[in-house]
Amino acid sequence: MISRLHDPGYNRWACQIERAGGCRQPIHLRGKVEHYDQATGRLLHRYSTLREPNGVLRVACKTRRASRCPACAEVYRADTYQLIRAGLVGGKGVPETVSAHPCLFVTLTAPSFGAVHTRREKNGKVLPCHARRDAELCPHGRTVSCTDRHRVDDPCLGEPLCSDCYDYDGSVLFNAISPELWRRFTLALRRRFARLNGLTVKALREHVSIAFAKVAEYQRRGIVHFHAVIRLDGPDGPDSPPPAWAMADALEEAVRHAVDVVTVEVKPLSRAFRWGTQLDVRRITLDGDLTEQAVAAYIAKYATKAAECVGTLDRRIQPLDDLEALPVRDHARRLIAACVRLGREPGLTDLGLTRWAHMLGFRGHFSTKSRRYSTTLGALRAAREEHRRTEEITTGRLPLFDEDTVLVVAHWQYAGQGLSLGEQLLAAALTGVPLPSAGGGPR
Numbered sequence: 515m516i517s518r519l520h521d522p523g524y525n526r527w528a529c530q531i532e533r534a535g536g537c538r539q540p541i542h543l544r545g546k547v548e549h550y551d552q553a554t555g556r557l558l559h560r561y562s563t564l565r566e567p568n569g570v571l572r573v574a575c576k577t578r579r580a581s582r583c584p585a586c587a588e589v590y591r592a593d594t595y596q597l598i599r600a601g602l603v604g605g606k607g608v609p610e611t612v613s614a615h616p617c618l619f620v621t622l623t624a625p626s627f628g629a630v631h632t633r634r635e636k637n638g639k640v641l642p643c644h645a646r647r648d649a650e651l652c653p654h655g656r657t658v659s660c661t662d663r664h665r666v667d668d669p670c671l672g673e674p675l676c677s678d679c680y681d682y683d684g685s686v687l688f689n690a691i692s693p694e695l696w697r698r699f700t701l702a703l704r705r706r707f708a709r710l711n712g713l714t715v716k717a718l719r720e721h722v723s724i725a726f727a728k729v730a731e732y733q734r735r736g737i738v739h740f741h742a743v744i745r746l747d748g749p750d751g752p753d754s755p756p757p758a759w760a761m762a763d764a765l766e767e768a769v770r771h772a773v774d775v776v777t778v779e780v781k782p783l784s785r786a787f788r789w790g791t792q793l794d795v796r797r798i799t800l801d802g803d804l805t806e807q808a809v810a811a812y813i814a815k816y817a818t819k820a821a822e823c824v825g826t827l828d829r830r831i832q833p834l835d836d837l838e839a840l841p842v843r844d845h846a847r848r849l850i851a852a853c854v855r856l857g858r859e860p861g862l863t864d865l866g867l868t869r870w871a872h873m874l875g876f877r878g879h880f881s882t883k884s885r886r887y888s889t890t891l892g893a894l895r896a897a898r899e900e901h902r903r904t905e906e907i908t909t910g911r912l913p914l915f916d917e918d919t920v921l922v923v924a925h926w927q928y929a930g931q932g933l934s935l936g937e938q939l940l941a942a943a944l945t946g947v948p949l950p951s952a953g954g955g956p957r
């Protein structure tokens with residue numbers, strides 16, 4: 515910290531840190547950018563990292579995971595919020611008329627793979643976890659009952675009443691096939707909605723398109739479920755109104771039907787998976803119980819959470835890792851072990867269970883949307899870059915060139931990542947982003 519403070523390049527370093535927005539693990543880049551006049555080939559401007567502190571430029575890591583970098587995850591969360599919101603009320607290139615399109619907020623859950631400790635509330639009162647008056651003993655001699663009223667932060671929440679009875683294989687297999695189950699759900703939904711309106715899927719497409727935006731959330735038991743916005747548009751997406759006969763009622767019926775009928779089979783194990791019976795379908799309205807703000811905020815919140823919320827690792831499991839020695843709770847360890855074991859089965863390699871063991875088998879994207887839901891994260895990022903560039907031009911750091919006549923040549927090289935402990939303290943003081951808790955040093 516002292517050497518950084520005394521470094522003649524300190525001011526420039528502090529400037530880089532501030533521009534990275536409090537990123538906890540900035541990426542170090544070495545390189546240069548040159549601007550040439552396209553007509554004459556004359557060099558107009560050159561930026562090189564040679565004169566930067568330590569010869570590198572520090573830029574934000576842009577991770578989505580809050581456990582790795584809270585500052586960058588916050589940017590991602592805010593972008594996701596804007597993206598979901600634009601699809602509900604318009605903005606960012608989506609017309610406001612989209613708010614009149616029939617729209618549902620749907621939560622699709624996983625089935626049960628064994629009884630787990632849960633916290634349930636009724637009328638503000640916490641209920642006993644799994645009270646069974648004449649509970650039987652399981653084959654392992656354990657009583658399958660729990661009368662505790664668990665606290666919100668009780669570490670046993672989501673853990674099985676008997677971990678020897680719990681279907682760990684089923685749990686990780688469900689995570690692995692859930693993206694395919696979602697895909698089949700969207701197809702079945704389209705088919706059913708078409709049929710309810712007396713049309714074929716092909717004919718439906720000429721009048722109606724169905725747009726989706728979804729996020730995956732890990733439940734405490736280590737299984738993903740999905741929250742989705744499902745919206746009816748006209749044939750040209752959000753710009754076109756759906757015909758009057760395309761109603762939210764039929765959409766809801768189609769959702770319930772699709773959830774019921776779709777399955778994914780894991781053939782080598784002769785197992786089939788389907789959605790759980792807990793399905794929540796609600797209308798999104800501008801003035802009802804479920805407003806567009808609430809939905810956008812809810813979805814964005816989950817976009818930055820990953821499996822580590824259920825107590826697994828936030829890095830890949832390596833072949834030489836000793837599973838017994840991993841610093842995780844027993845439930846997560848067993849889920850990881852199931853992934854590693856099933857991942858070795860010759861018929862299951864396509865599921866990528868070994869590679870995604872630290873995600874408890876889930877390899878899908880956390881937030882996805884259909885092409886025509888609203889704007890894209892890329893477009894939001896580009897708009898922000900453009901805003902920054904304009905700022906730099908007005909503050910005199912970048913000369914103003916006409917984009918069409920200037921050739922930009924950039925060479926960048928990765929030169930490392932992270933901050934030393936002393937630098938972390940300075941960065942926290944500069945940006946107001948708090949330090950990581952104990953153990954979170956540079957990687």
Ligand SMILES: [Zn+2]
Pocket residue numbers: 536537538539540574575576577583585586587
């Ligand atoms: Zn970051």
Ligand SMILES: [Zn+2]
Pocket residue numbers: 630631632643644660661662664
């Ligand atoms: Zn319990």
Ligand SMILES: [Zn+2]
Pocket residue numbers: 652653654655656676677678679680
């Ligand atoms: Zn048991």
